[in-house]
Structure formats: structure tokens, C-alpha cells
Amino acid sequence: MELxxxxxxxxxxxxxxxxxxxxNPKSTTNRLFFILTIIITSWTITNFISLxxxxxxxxxxxxxxxxxxxxxxxxxxxxxxxxxxxEQLKIRKSFLxxxxxxxxxxxxxxxxxxxxxxxxxxxxxIQPIPGPAIILFAxxxxxxxxxxxxxLVFRYIKSKGLERVQIRFLLxxxxxxxxxxxxxxxxFVAIFKISSLVIMGPVFTLFLVGFIAYAIIKHHLWxxxxxxxxxxxxxxxxxxxxxxxxxxLFAIGTYYMPLKYGQGQLLIxxxxxxxxxxxxxxxxxxxEKATDRIFFRDRYDSHELLADLSKVMxxxxxxxxxxxxxxxxxxxxxxxxxxxxxxxxxxxxxxxxTIGFKPEPTFQEEDMKLLMTKGEVSFFExxxxxxxxKEWMRKHELxxxxxxxxxxxxxxxxxxxxxxxxxxxxxEDLKVLEIVSPELTIAIQNAEAYEExxxxxxxxxxxxxxxxxxxxxxxxxxxxxxxxxxxxxSVASHELRTxxxxxxxxxxxxxxxxxxxxxxxxKKYLDRTLKSTERLxxxxxxxxxxxxxxxxxxxxxxxxxxxxxxxNEVMEEVAxxxxxxxxxxxxxxxxxxxxxxxxxxxxxxxxxxxxxxxxFTPSNGTIYITFEMKGQFAQISIHDTGTGISKEDLxxxxxxFGRLDNSYTAIGTSGGTGLGLFISKSLVELMHGRVGAFSExxxxxxxxxxTLPLATPEIIQQSEKYRIKPEGEIKNLEPVAI
Amino acid sequence: xSNNKKxxxxxxxQYIRDVYEETLKDAGFNVTIAIDGEExxxxxxxxxxxxxxxxxxxxKLDGIQLLKKLKENPPKEPNGKIIMLTNLAHDSIxxxxxxxxxxxxxxxSDLNPDQLVDKVKSFx
Numbered sequence: 032m033e034l035x036x037x038x039x040x041x042x043x044x045x046x047x048x049x050x051x052x053x054x055n056p057k058s059t060t061n062r063l064f065f066i067l068t069i070i071i072t073s074w075t076i077t078n079f080i081s082l083x084x085x086x087x088x089x090x091x092x093x094x095x096x097x098x099x100x101x102x103x104x105x106x107x108x109x110x111x112x113x114x115x116x117x118e119q120l121k122i123r124k125s126f127l128x129x130x131x132x133x134x135x136x137x138x139x140x141x142x143x144x145x146x147x148x149x150x151x152x153x154x155x156x157i158q159p160i161p162g163p164a165i166i167l168f169a170x171x172x173x174x175x176x177x178x179x180x181x182x183l184v185f186r187y188i189k190s191k192g193l194e195r196v197q198i199r200f201l202l203x204x205x206x207x208x209x210x211x212x213x214x215x216x217x218x219f220v221a222i223f224k225i226s227s228l229v230i231m232g233p234v235f236t237l238f239l240v241g242f243i244a245y246a247i248i249k250h251h252l253w254x255x256x257x258x259x260x261x262x263x264x265x266x267x268x269x270x271x272x273x274x275x276x277x278x279x280l281f282a283i284g285t286y287y288m289p290l291k292y293g294q295g296q297l298l299i300x301x302x303x304x305x306x307x308x309x310x311x312x313x314x315x316x317x318x319e320k321a322t323d324r325i326f327f328r329d330r331y332d333s334h335e336l337l338a339d340l341s342k343v344m345x346x347x348x349x350x351x352x353x354x355x356x357x358x359x360x361x362x363x364x365x366x367x368x369x370x371x372x373x374x375x376x377x378x379x380x381x382x383x384x385t386i387g388f389k390p391e392p393t394f395q396e397e398d399m400k401l402l403m404t405k406g407e408v409s410f411f412e413x414x415x416x417x418x419x420x421k422e423w424m425r426k427h428e429l430x431x432x433x434x435x436x437x438x439x440x441x442x443x444x445x446x447x448x449x450x451x452x453x454x455x456x457x458x459e460d461l462k463v464l465e466i467v468s469p470e471l472t473i474a475i476q477n478a479e480a481y482e483e484x485x486x487x488x489x490x491x492x493x494x495x496x497x498x499x500x501x502x503x504x505x506x507x508x509x510x511x512x513x514x515x516x517x518x519x520x521s522v523a524s525h526e527l528r529t530x531x532x533x534x535x536x537x538x539x540x541x542x543x544x545x546x547x548x549x550x551x552x553x554k555k556y557l558d559r560t561l562k563s564t565e566r567l568x569x570x571x572x573x574x575x576x577x578x579x580x581x582x583x584x585x586x587x588x589x590x591x592x593x594x595x596x597x598x599n600e601v602m603e604e605v606a607x608x609x610x611x612x613x614x615x616x617x618x619x620x621x622x623x624x625x626x627x628x629x630x631x632x633x634x635x636x637x638x639x640x641x642x643x644x645x646x647f648t649p650s651n652g653t654i655y656i657t658f659e660m661k662g663q664f665a666q667i668s669i670h671d672t673g674t675g676i677s678k679e680d681l682x683x684x685x686x687x688f689g690r691l692d693n694s695y696t697a698i699g700t701s702g703g704t705g706l707g708l709f710i711s712k713s714l715v716e717l718m719h720g721r722v723g724a725f726s727e728x729x730x731x732x733x734x735x736x737x738t739l740p741l742a743t744p745e746i747i748q749q750s751e752k753y754r755i756k757p758e759g760e761i762k763n764l765e766p767v768a769i
Numbered sequence: 770x771s772n773n774k775k776x777x778x779x780x781x782x783q784y785i786r787d788v789y790e791e792t793l794k795d796a797g798f799n800v801t802i803a804i805d806g807e808e809x810x811x812x813x814x815x816x817x818x819x820x821x822x823x824x825x826x827x828x829k830l831d832g833i834q835l836l837k838k839l840k841e842n843p844p845k846e847p848n849g850k851i852i853m854l855t856n857l858a859h860d861s862i863x864x865x866x867x868x869x870x871x872x873x874x875x876x877x878s879d880l881n882p883d884q885l886v887d888k889v890k891s892f893x
Binding site: 521524525528529531532533535536537539540543544568571572765766 | 883
């Protein structure tokens with residue numbers, strides 16, 4: 032039983048020591064711990080042996096050996112306590128020399144009679160008799176242990192975070208183990224002379240081992256968790272196999288097949304071995320999973336985390352959302368207590384996001400300059416003590432600084448504090464951070480670019496809106512002006528017409544309702560006055576029409592109509608006037624299909640053309656209207672036997688004020704405004720027709736013609752298309768003067 | 770043509786008003802005149818006219834407003850047709866007037882006095 036305990040303790044101590052040493056062979060802390068474990072192991076073994084001694088001589092020898100070993104214990108522990116957790120031991124050389132000297136002396140004294148004089152065996156109880164040197168020992172070993180313990184306590188008080196937790200466990204383990212050990216192995220032995228409890232010694236070292244193991248497991252002391260976990264798994268595996276192998280062998284051999292040695296045994300062994308071989312892998316995996324679950328309780332699935340982070344980074348384009356969400360995700364999944372993003376432009380901080388900082392930290396440009404000195408990830412533990420960055424990290428309680436950079440520039444930093452569990456960042460955590468960081472940098476750059484584009488877009492939109500509203504304002508103004516012009520024209524014509532009405536009326540009255548007979552001269556004067564006035568009024572009317580046509584304010588509402596009827600109607604209207612000049616009016620009696628046009632406007636056109644003919648045809652002349660079919664159009668021609676038109680004049684006829692020979696030819700009989708043909712032309716063209724004038728020459732009469740489309744079913748179907756409906760006010764035409 | 774020879778002329782321009790009054794009186798009609806919209810409205814409300822010649826462009830109460838008020842408060846004794854007189858070029862005002870009860874319009878500057886008489890005779 033004791034043997035088992037001894038073996039187990041020895042092995043676990045040594046293994047622990049090896050792990051710690053190989054984790055970081057350069058660190059003095061780790062080295063010292065290793066030596067400590069060697070000492071403990073040696074002590075465990077020798078202690079056991081000493082207790083098995085059968086006689087006093089051997090007992091004494093072994094006890095002395097034990098003391099020898101234990102002498103070094105104190106020194107090593109003290110040095111360990113002084114160094115932990117740093118890499119280097121800082122101690123004054125003289126002091127170290129003195130301590131070592133005392134220890135060595137004590138050690139060698141152990142073999143002398145001064146330490147333990149003799150040993151008395153009383154039954155099973157081995158009682159060593161202490162000598163005077165025991166006091167030196169007491170000062171040296173336990174003394175140094177105690178001092179070391181105090182050092183650790185001081186350090187514990189001063190430390191914070193992870194270090195604190197680790198030291199706590201170390202203290203527990205050490206304190207408990209050593210105090211118990213001192214009690215049972217020293218006080219009881221030396222003072223009370225009872226050595227029965229000495230055998231318990233190794234058990235107490237289990238406390239030490241146990242607590243340290245716990246610190247390793249839970250708080251990642253020396254970061255050998257993975258190794259320990261795997262070792263435990265393997266150890267269990269071996270125990271299970273070895274145990275089951277032996278057990279089955281024994282069971283089969285004894286109960287089922289009491290065979291002799293030889294083939295039977297060999298056969299069974301072979302079968303069992305095969306079974307073992309096959310079940311090795313699965314069992315190993317199961318055990319690994321189980322130990323992983325114990326040792327790595329707050330593990331996360333790194334693949335899942337990376338996938339989640341990638342998703343977040345792909346989905347958010349807004350910079351503040353991106354940094355906030357990523358930070359939250361990272362901190363939550365890896366269970367980190369505090370973290371921050373700092374984003375910079377040319378070293379100047381322009382944004383920061385923090386979680387878990389109390390109070391809200393203010394990072395300065397100098398801080399950034401300092402952090403920029405590190406080109407890659409910085410870990411608090413791996414930095415040198417005199418590193419300014421380490422100091423800065425300690426001040427802000429940060430554990431990881433990850434620069435966010437592309438090949439060209441550094442765009443900021445990711446700062447992380449300790450993990451909630453107190454563990455150190457595992458290599459898996461590092462890998463995740465290393466993968467995330469460049470992705471994050473790009474995502475941040477994208478978000479910034481997007482931000483810029485968005486801002487630019489807004490500015491652009493504003494500019495466009497402003498330009499549009501400017502344009503709209505200008506357009507409105509134009510419309511107003513246009514309307515104003517039209518109103519001006521209307522109002523002006525109204526103002527002109529009012530006095531003209533008076534003139535016309537009174538002149539007429541004077542001419543036709545005189546209260547005394549007029550002389551011929553008076554009649555002539557008044558007549559001419561009246562005619563001029565009438566002409567003036569016509570001119571105002573025509574100018575109004577032209578203004579409206581040009582402003583597009585005339586509505587054209589074409590419908591099918593009968594041109595023959597209209598022509599006859601017009602002729603009726605001018606009949607009396609024609610009668611005055613005894614001019615004959617003829618309309619060709621031809622059956623025509625319906626034409627497509629605005630009947631009111633055609634009325635105007637006909638009236639104008641016939642009126643013109645009346646003006647320029649002398650007495651006893653003839654005016655006749657003929658019709659022709661020209662494909663999809665009909666041509667209406669007004670012929671007269673009047674004065675004709677010369678070739679040069681023909682060109683100018685349809686222009687504004689393109690009168691025949693700019694003089695007042697036959698003012699009595701003609702006296703048109705010069706706008707009539709222009710208006711007619713405009714109207715006909717608005718109805719998709721054409722106008723034309725023909726004449727053989729002066730004195731040979733003239734023909735005015737215009738075409739209009741036939742009212743075919745297709746055209747009627749699409750009559751909406753031919754309609755002209757002006758925006759705003761629609762004006763009608765002033766009546767045509769004859 | 771009814772036998773009512775009572776005509777109301779509402780016209781603010783004196784020259785034109787005088788010409789119309791004289792011409793129509795000579796043609797045998799019983800002519801009443803109003804020199805602005807307010808007077809015109811009062812007279813129209815009396816009712817009983819065979820024809821009303823209504824100028825549109827008048828200060829204070831213009832032709833359209835008069836028509837509106839007349840429509841709101843028609844006289845007990847109805848009037849005959851209301852003809853709008855205007856020198857304004859065929860504006861939307863004319864349509865408005867027609868909607869408010871006027872029957873037709875005449876452009877003053879287009880008419881010689883004899884033509885006016887003919888038109889009046891055709892309306893009454």
C-alpha cells in the first residue's frame with residue numbers, strides 16, 4: 032500500500048517536473064521547479080526506504096540521507112519563490128553565496144553524528160535521536176521555506192489578474208504540504224519522537240502536486256495543460272489495458288480454464304492481446320475526449336467562431352457596427368473580459384470601441400506611437416520586463432495587442448484583456464486571432480471606403496438636388512414669364528381694343544347716323560377713318576392669334592368633317608361682301624369622303640383664303656373652290672380671277688407681314704394685315720396638311736390650296752395622337768376679318 | 770324673340786356705354802344703364818330685363834363676380850339672357866362666365882353699331 036503511494040507520488044512529481052522544465056527550459060522558475068520536484072521525488076523514495084529498514088544502522092543511514100536531501104529543499108524553494116514567475120533570478124551574489132554555503136554545510140552535517148545521533152527502533156517505530164545540528168537545520172531548511180512562503184505571500188498581495196490566481200494555488204499547495212510535512216516529519220520526529228506519521232509524508236506532497244496540478248489545469252500555470260491532459264489520458268489508457276489484461280488473464284485462468292502453463296496460456300494471451308490492439312484507438316479517443324472536457328472546459332469551436340466572424344464582417348459595411356459586432360463576438364466566444372478596437376489614420380486615433388473597461392479609457396497618440404513599435408502580436412507574458420509596451424499593458428490590464436495592418440499601413444490595434452477563466456491564451460486562441468486579424472483589417476478598410484463613398488454619395492445627391500431645384504426654379508420663372516407675356520399680350524390687346532371700339536363706333540355713327548347730311552368729302556374722310564380702324568382691330572386680332580400659335584396655346588381637336596358643307600357655309604358668310612363687288616362664288620359639287628381636321632380652324636383658314644381672294648379680285652370676277660384627291664389627303668383649292676402674284680412674291684407670301692409689294696395697294700379693297708396667310712399656314716400644318724399658292728403671273732389670277740388628311744379608320748382610331756392640347760391656358764383664335 | 774324690350778347695359782367705359790345706349794334706344798329698345806358692377810347687380814336683382822349686356826372688365830365688382838352673386842341670389846322676376854361684353858381675348862373667363870349663367874359673348878371691338886343691333890335682336 033505504502034509502496035503504491037510512494038511510486039505514484041514519485042512518478043507524478045517527476046513527470047510534473049519534466050513537463051514544467053521542457054515547457055520553458057530557459058526560465059529559471061521552471062528550472063528551479065524541476066529541481067524541486069527531483070528533490071521531492073528523491074525524498075519520497077529515500078523516506079520510504081528509510082522506513083523499511085530492518086535495523087538501526089540502515090535506518091540511521093537512510094534517515095541521514097533523507098536529511099541531506101531535505102536540506103536542499105529549503106534553499107531551492109526559497110529561490111523558486113523569489114524567481115516565480117519570472118525568467119531570471121535577481122539576487123545579490125553575496126547573499127546567494129551565503130545561503131548556499133549554509134545549506135551545503137547543513138547538508139553535509141546530515142551525515143555527521145551531529146544531526147541525528149542515533150536511531151532507536153522500538154517495535155515498528157523508528158525513532159531517530161536528534162543532535163545539536165538539528166537546530167541549524169531548523170533555521171536553514173524550514174526557515175528558508177518559511178521565508179520563501181512569505182515572499183510568495185507578498186507577491187500575491189501585489190499581483191493581479193492571472194498571476195494572482197496562480198500564486199494563490201501555489202501558496203495553498205505549498206503551504207499545506209509543507210506545514211503538514213514539517214509537523215509530521217520534523218516536529219513529531221524531533222520533538223515528540225514519534226515517527227509513525229512519517230509514512231504519511233508522501234501523501235502530503237500529493238497536496239503540493241495536487242494544487243499545482245489544479246493551477247495548471249484550471250489556471251493554465253505554465254501552459255502545459257494539453258500535455259498533462261494527454262498524459263493523463265494515456266496513463267488511464269495504460270492502466271485500463273494493463274489492468275484488464277491481467278485481470279482477464281487471471282479470471283480465465285482461475286475460473287474458466289484451469290490450464291497448465293504452455294499453449295493454453297499462450298493462446299489466451301494472444302487472443303487478449305489482439306482484443307487490446309483493436310480496442311486501443313477507440314478507447315484512446317474516448318479518453319482523450321473525456322480528459323479534454325475536464326481540462327478544457329471553456330473551449331470553443333474555433334472553426335465556428337471564424338465562420339461567425341467572417342459572416343459578421345461580410346454583412347456589415349458600417350464601420351461602427353463592424354467594430355462593435357466583431358469585438359462583441361470575439362469577447363463573448365473566447366470569453367475575454369475586456370477588449371478594444373483602436374482605429375488610426377497616420378497614427379492619429381479616429382475611432383475606438385471598448386468593452387469592459389472601467390472607466391472608459393482615453394488612448395492618446397503617444398500610446399499609439401508606442402504600440403506601433405511592435406510589428407506583430409504582443410503577449411504580456413512573453414514580453415521582457417523592461418519593455419515599455421509591457422508596462423503599458425500592465426497599466427491598462429491588457430494581455431494581447433494585435434496590430435491591424437496591411438502591407439502598406441497600420442490601420443489600428445485590437446487590444447484584449449485576460450480571459451474570464453484566468454487561463455492564458457492557448458495556441459488555438461492565437462491561431463484564431465492571427466486568422467481574423469488580416470480579414471478584419473480588410474473589412475475595416477472596406478467599411479471606411481464604403482463610408483467615404485456614402486458620404487460622397489450624399490454630397491453628390493445634395494448637389495444634384497440643389498442643381499435640380501435651381502433648374503426647377505429657373506423653369507418656373509420661365510413659365511411665369513411666358514404666362515406673363517401671354518397675359519401682357521392679352522391685356523395689351525384689350526387696352527388697345529377699348530379705345531378702338533369707341534373710335535369705330537363713333538365714326539360709324541357719324542358716317543351712318545348723322546343728324547345733318549354729310550358732304551362727299553366728309554363721307555370720304557369718315558369712311559377711310561372707319562376702314563383704317565377696322566384694319567387696326569383686325570391687326571390686333573391677328574397679332575394675338577400669331578402670339579398664341581407661336582406659344583403653342585392653340586388647341587387642335589381634329590375630327591372627321593364634311594369639307595363640302597364647310598366650304599358652302601363659308602361662301603354664305605362672304606356672300607354679301609362678294610355681292611358688293613358682284614363677284615361670283617362657286618363651290619365644286621363633288622362627293623368627298625370625310626376629312627380629318629379641327630373644323631373651327633379650317634373654317635378660319637377658308638375664310639382667310641376666300642377673304643384674300645375677295646380682296647384681290649376685281650368686280651365681276653369669280654372665286655371658286657375645287658377639290659382633289661391626293662392619295663391619303665384631299666386638296667382644297669381656292670381659285671380666283673384676280674390680280675395674280677409674281678414669282679418673287681410667291682416665296683414671301685406665307686411669311687409674317689409678307690404682303691404684296693409692301694405698299695398700301697388698293698387700300699380700299701385689300702388692306703389685309705399681312706398675317707393671315709401665316710396663320711393659315713400654321714393652322715394647316717398643325718393638322719398635318721400643307722399650304723401652297725400658285726399663280727401664272729400678274730393679272731392671271733391665283734390659286735391658294737391646302738391639303739388635309741382623309742378621315743380613314745386608322746386615323747380615327749388614333750385621333751388622340753393628332754390632338755394638340757397645350758399645357759396651361761388654351762386660347763382660341765380671334766375671328767378672321769374678311 | 771320675346772316681347773321684352775327692356776335691356777340692361779352694365780359697362781364702365783363711358784364712350785362705349787353711350788354708343789350702345791344711343792344705338793339701342795334708336796332701335797326701339799328700353800335701355801337701362803349701370804355704370805359699374807355694384808349698380809349693375811342692384812339693377813339686375815330687380816329682374817324683369819329681356820336682355821342684359823354685361824361688361825366683364827370692371828373695377829370693384831367685375832362681370833364674373835356679378836354673375837356669381839346673381840346666381841346665388843336670383844331675382845324673383847327672372848331676367849332674359851345675359852350676354853358678356855369683352856375686349857379680352859377669349860380667355861378662360863369666358864368659359865367661367867358661361868358656367869355661371871351667361872349665354873354668349875360679344876367682342877366689342879369687332880362690332881359696328883348696326884351689327885350690335887342685329888346681335889341684340891337675335892338674342893332677345
